[in-house]
Amino acid sequence: MFYREAGQFKTTYQSDSALFPILQDKIGVLVGLAIFFLAIPLVATPYLFSAILIPFLIFSLAAIGLNILTGYAGQLSLGSAAFMAVGAFATYNFMLRIPGKPILVAFILGGISAALVGIAFGLPSLRIRGFYLAVTTLAMQFFVLWCLTKIPWFTNYSPSGVIRAQQVVILGYVFDSQVSRYLLTLSIVSLMALMAKNMVRTNLGRSWMAIRDMDVAAEVIGFRPLQTKLTAFAISAFYCGVAGALFAYTYLGTVEPEAYSLDLSFRILFMIIIGGMGSILGSFLGAAFMTLLPIGLNMFVHHFSLPMTLASNLELMTFGSLIIFFLIVEPHGLARLWQIGKEKLRLWPFPY
């Protein structure tokens, strides 16, 4: 109903394939960004930053990563958390062992390290499909965590295996306040989300989707299966890696390998299932949902003063049933629901 598309005609392919071809969408996005960059920092409380906003952003990033691999390239992975761990610990070690290295560079290097691991464990994807592949990613999950716990070098011989992330300093500015960390995270996430969006709407993205939808046809039309899958693994891992680094540096501050357990992998998988496979927007929606739901449940439990343990079990059950629910009812998740709603608005007042 708020869409006024008449007269928004395109005279170039660039404008036709623009990120947001519809004016109203552009405006909407800009408003959204304004809210996140300007409004929220003014109003939000430290709790809001540390408990909701920052984790939400980080999970979104990880979800984008997994979505690239699973949602777009169709390769199921249960090892996102492992990629995150690699990213985090690599960043830590780069910072540690190369003094005075800019943190952003360290983040990138962390991502790259994750990407390399991703490529290594992506290799089997040429020969094995479906959940066989999932199993190899599971193997990686365990293997990586084992390495990080068993090889003290990674944790700089910290007895507890816990590492303390170095201070985040960019061009002399120290990101110690929650707001500053939030803004840093937000900037990185927005930028990488934009890049992801670009990748999935160009040839790269088409190659992934082609492999996902019909690998034989994709090969016949000239996409190299292995190369395509490996790029997906690499980029996915890179995104997860950076997310993992942020997880350590702007969210927790101190982490142990166990923070990146299989459970985290599953949660990220749930995010994209609920949010929407093959949709960048979905990654955000899913992350938001998965961040808010537990909080909601906690409130609920508090409100009826039920035993605290129930909250966590309730959480597990809700997640579980939601996954099943979405897989059955709306396999494309919240993103699709959003899309349907949008279509309705565009056609308003007509039904079709």
Place this chain on the structure above:
Amino acid sequence: MSGSSKLDTDEVILDMRNISLSFGGVKSLIDVSFDLKKHEVRAIIGPNGAGKSSMINVINGIYRPQKGEIIYHGKSRKSMHPYYAASTGIARTFQNIALFRGMSVLDNIMTGRNLKMSSSMLMQALYWGPVQKNEAKHRRKAEEIIDFLEIQHIRKTPVNRLAYGLQKRVELGRALAAEPEILLLDEPMAGMNVEEKQDMCRFILDVNDQLGTTIVLIEHDMSIVMELSDRVLVLDHGSKIADGGPVEVRNDPQVIKAYLGSN
């Protein structure tokens, strides 16, 4: 428009020699040889399970024959490889539609351009100027094909929402987008109604004589084969039983027998 008149050259561009293929004992092709002349429409016919699709799958390297050689671009090889086939200008459609179901018509056709696109991952991530221009350039190509196949109205529709006939058309479009030298069509008209078939025939002929594409065509409808093809290869139970012009093939007693025997 069709007919041997346009066979300006007799240059053989693909020569399949004594191809034999089997799956775990099941013989699918037995010592089949045939050649492909530049710019011709080559039909492969035969009863179900005669090995027609297998032959196409051998040509573009999805199956590797156990015996035989393939002479292509002057080089002799044991078997093709899909990527090699694609990159040297062999495109195809599939018997059961093999579109990328999650994508729009336009994107499906754009995938056909991928071998002609070249920009690095990072460039695409940043959507750098060159990438945009590149995308636009190929979009134009894709649009020309859309225009050619008269599917402007469904340009941005997800393919899985399309009617069967249109999906077939889009698949042809995807193959054409690769500007192939050889086009393999595996029953492009299966399950179509009369007018859809007529359209498809028109497109195939136009492709053949406007773009000069060499076409290998699997088709059941004899009348269509007669109308379209310059030469016909007849397979039955994996072996070649006839090869020649449409008319002579139709009158070949063995062929008649095979067809009557088959159903």
Place this chain on the structure above:
Amino acid sequence: MKALLEETKNQVFPSLLLEQAQVRGNKPAFRLKEFGIWQTWTWAEIAQEVRLLACGLASLGYQRGMNLAIIGNNHPRLYGAMLAAQSLGGVPVPLYQDAPVVDIAYALQNADIQFALAEDQEQVDKLLDIRRDNELVGTIIYEDPKGLQDYRDAGLHAYDHLLQLGCDYDQAHPGFFEDQIAACQPDDISIMLYTSGTTGRPKGVCLSHRAMVSAGAGGVGFDNLTDKENVLSYLPMAWAGDHFFSYAQALVGGFTVNCPESPDTVMLDLREIAPTYYFAPPRIFEGMLTTVMIRMEDASWIKRKMFHYFMAVAKRAGIDILDGKPAPLLDRIQYAIGRIVVFGPLKDVLGLSRIRVAYTAGAAIGPDLFRFYRSIGVNLKQFYGATETCAYVCMQPDGEVRSNSVGVPAPGVEVKISERGEVIVRSVSMLREYYKNSEATAEVLDEDGYFHTGDAGVFDADGHLQIIDRVADLGRTRSGDLFAPNYIENKLKFFSYIKEAVTFGDGLDHIYAFVNIDMEAVGNWAERRGLPYSGYTDLAGKPQVYELIAECLAQANQDLSRETTMAGAQIKRFLILHKELDPDDGELTRTRKVRRRFIAEKYKVLLDALIQGKDAQYVETQVVFEDGREGMVAATLQLADVKTFPVLKEAA
């Protein structure tokens, strides 16, 4: 607006083009939806293209005084070709692209066409087999090369090749183009438009630059239009209306002219472009409304409620608000809300949201239909004109818009009603002559220079012209009642269920009607009643449908009974035709006017049966199918009576 008329007084179209290229060189002049986007020609670009085109034509031997046939769907390059021909002092002759080959052949013959520009293979093929059996169209230029590669026929040139020739020729003869334009006089013939006259052979109407330009200037001035306007040109280029809106006015006012991707994407393209200045014959507005209503039927009940609620508001206050007249505050508020939730989106989806002025003409428009669009805020107006008058006679000024009149005489036009009740017109914007047909010319142009429109009309109290009917069609029943067939037919056509109607009554005891039902509306009506039907003929034969139509006719009779002049002419009996009237069968003109006499002849059996009061009648008819094949359709039609009403004198 006087000023505009003044400064364009001595202009010819090519000079207007150069001026536009000067003034707003890099503003878009033409757009065409092609390959998924709107390809754009700026004024400078189109001017340059016209230059090359003209030179190209010249190099092929095209000369002053020659005619250039132009045939194809609306296309910037086809408009460009008109300008090119005009620059060389030639006369472009646009032809109806969907006309049967015989008609085209006749036009080519009549205008002895040597040069033709065809859009695509389809048109080229037509021209080729026409020229097979005579000496016409030695040179054919085609715009779209698709499928034409291996045509080897003589004198066949690709458009791009022509541009190439033009380029060379231009270099060889510098200044040639300018000289040619300089040599064009305002009183030269600028365009020749063939009228598909309701009777007899089409006639080539010759209109001078001066006539067309001043009409354009008048139109632009009348609604003070600017170079911001966008128009969608989708009606046949051969039709005066399109030439007036998309050519004359566009070149005078510097509009952007947008051509759709293909005839079947017009509605989509309309939405994308969202023109600010729009022209459409009533049937198109009607079609839009029908689809709106049908789509709303399928909407959720809450949406339907909301829709109907706000439409009621619009009905109450919409038109006054549009005309800037006072309206109750409450209504204004409700209307404002309605604008957000219904009217706005509705107009947007239809592509009417940016319209400043919309015109309709060519046929009478139903009051309800007319009100609908105005009430949702589309400034829809009527005008009156004929090909012979550059489609420029009367227009409705803002704020004085009504459904039953066609407005006041346009600037520079003098309109009178002759003693026999015919509308006669005098202005600059009139035909020079019918091409090579002086007696026909003499029939319509009297010695005082008045053009006889052939329409019967009256001026109402505040000087608005009302068109009743064709003078020729006016008749009287045996009982002496005035019988205006078109007037009645229009009344009938205002019912959404009735697509076409033909009435007979001149010299008869009563009025009888043939009806074509509207397939979409009636079909929908039938489905909602679970009434199965196989096709038009089947549906048309259903007794339920007969009842439905009978009601409509009865209602029309009731209206008639209230009108002094028409009260006597109520419909007595009717039938629903078993086939849709079709231009290809000669039953309608290209502009979808009914050929009453022709139909009376063709379906004599049916008419007689009606008169004799039979209940059913078997009939066989020749038809031409989509693909040009001919065949027979046969059916037995029911004939039915209609309720008539006593004449209410006091209502007068």
Place this chain on the structure above:
Amino acid sequence: MNVIFFIEVLIGGLLSGVMYAMVALGFVLIYKASGVFNFAQGAMVFFAAATCLGISETLGISIWWAILPTILVMIALGLATERIVLRPLVNQNEITLFMATIGLTFFLEGLVQALWGSHAKALDLGIEDIPLSYVLDNYNIMISQFDLISAAVCALLVTVLTLLFSHTKTGRALRAVADDHQAALAVGIPLQRVWGVVWAVAGIVALVAGLLWGARNGVQFALTFTALKALPVLILGGFTSVPGAIVGGLIIGASEKLAEVYVGPLVGGGIEGWFPYVLAMLFLLVRPEGLFGEKLIRRV
């Protein structure tokens, strides 16, 4: 090195492998019948054990008596799962089904802890985990009596199942379904019913596994990870073969123990967690269809 010790480790490994095999068995059954890779098998093991224990505690009856009602519960669970989760997802691709079972896993984990509490509990079957005195005395090799018994139980279970599937109508139906769903449907085999049965049986298998594991390691959340242990087993044995599951289980059990004992120390121990996977992965590259799985040809 010490042969006795080696044999001890080997046998210990093999015996614990038997337990993996048991879990793997549950996977195979379901995968064979419905093409679903049931990630929730481990959760079912935990669920079964906890429920059995819970019942016996709440009703104050012996664990053995609690088994019967638990069996009913497991059957109910199996049928419910088929009805609520699988039937709506029929004809979905295997990944979707796989993810659905992950969801199921979470649900069960939550449910079981909500019902019976999250803390670990001991489960006593009354079988002491002591070395067999006979073997110890004569050959000086330690073999856990408990392991031996559980091995026996497992063997018994397998034989029962085999008989069941070869001699009952449902069993034959199941095999038909496993071979070709469409064909099975064509000849009028009620897929849904077969699946229901299979899930119920899988539930019972889970119960047995749960009791044995529970008795050994205590009934706790960690039980769900036994399922993950079963994955490499399946990859080795192939998803569709019962003998495969057994052999695979033995190999994994033995190899991981040996690796732990002989390789572990060199790399800081704890390699049990991932060694089987890496083994399986390498194996995958060589033979994706597993030891006993049938080779799949990509038809176009």
